[in-house]
Amino acid sequence: MNPIRESGPKAGDRGPAPAVRAGPDLGGMRAFEYRSARTWMGLPLVHIVYGPIWLTGFRPACGILAVGNLAIGVVAIGGIAVGGLALGGIGLGLICLGGIALGLGVGLGGVATGYVALGGVAAGFYALGGVGIGAHTLQNDPGLLHLLGLPTER
Template sequence: MEFADKLQKFRKERGMSQENLAAIIGVSRQSVSKWESGQAYPELDKIIALSELFNVTVDNLVKNTPSSTESAENVQHIRYVDSRYMYRYEYKSKRTWRGLPLVHINIGRGIHVAKGIIAIGNIAIGGLSIGGIALGGLCLGGLGFGLVSSGGVVLGLLMALGGVAIAPIAIGALAIGIIAIGSLAIGMFSVGACAIASHIAIGQYATGHIAIGESVRGAQTLLMENNKLISAEQVRALIYQEYPRLWKPIVERIISIFN
């Protein structure tokens, strides 16, 4: 039995239309029609997806006809795993803005890209992006890059919050930025267990031009030892001594730590 005949047979045993199959595999209905008529042949990744969907080996799908017993087992299994219609889910809102749908959801096995004002997908690109890889304005994802990003490894044009965060304002286990807050913080102004800064570092271990902490290294230092408290006035005087033109909101935010 040829591949085209097998594909049609498996699809009908499952009780699926060509549209259903096309949506699950991530192709057009016309592509499925061409496969079943023998006018075209799917790419390797689509063949693998079809074999997984119908619970047959790639060889059985493209080469050998399975036995009647095996076919019956496949039918039983296929009926049991009807939830695999969720192999892939895609939704696009009819409303658009500048050519982009307001909402685009594209999730499932494999690589699926969602592009929209609100985008949710394996790869998401949009104003608000949620996905394994997220790109856009406000991003939530395992790997995120945007204006404001949150996730495992994130890059932000303004702010980043994550395991590894890189942005002008970065908060994370490893934070790198102009203002960095984290277990390991590296930046112009750093606060963390280990803080490294070109200007002001505050932490248990602090290295910077101004270093404040239990173990410090810098041109100007304030040492916290034997539960000795450092006053906000001491910090304010030292900052204005070294950086008299430093933007006041940054100074006050740093001083607030010691209030």
């Protein structure tokens, strides 16, 4: 039996109501899912899956804006985020911000990769960090600070 049940506003003149699912209250822990009725290229504009894994299952939030434990979308926010703009504990995408940011373009995080990588451990063409690995780092390219427009000491 699935602890999540259908609820939400009734359908009106505007068509069917968005799918809103709320689960039982288990000691302050709740499961919640929202999926917007509007779609673009088959994806909902907003999809939110919220709650602990044992209540929601390991179900990803997929949409243009995706929020959840596992989020996949153009803008993805979650524990594991995959998308164009990924914000999360572990992020994978074009622009990433997170603990582990695996960016193709820009990565910002504790461990960051990307064409431009900024983080404690940064690996990329332009890498700024405590440990920078790449073609242009503070350790091997003194002109990098000038390129970034930051003040240099003479």
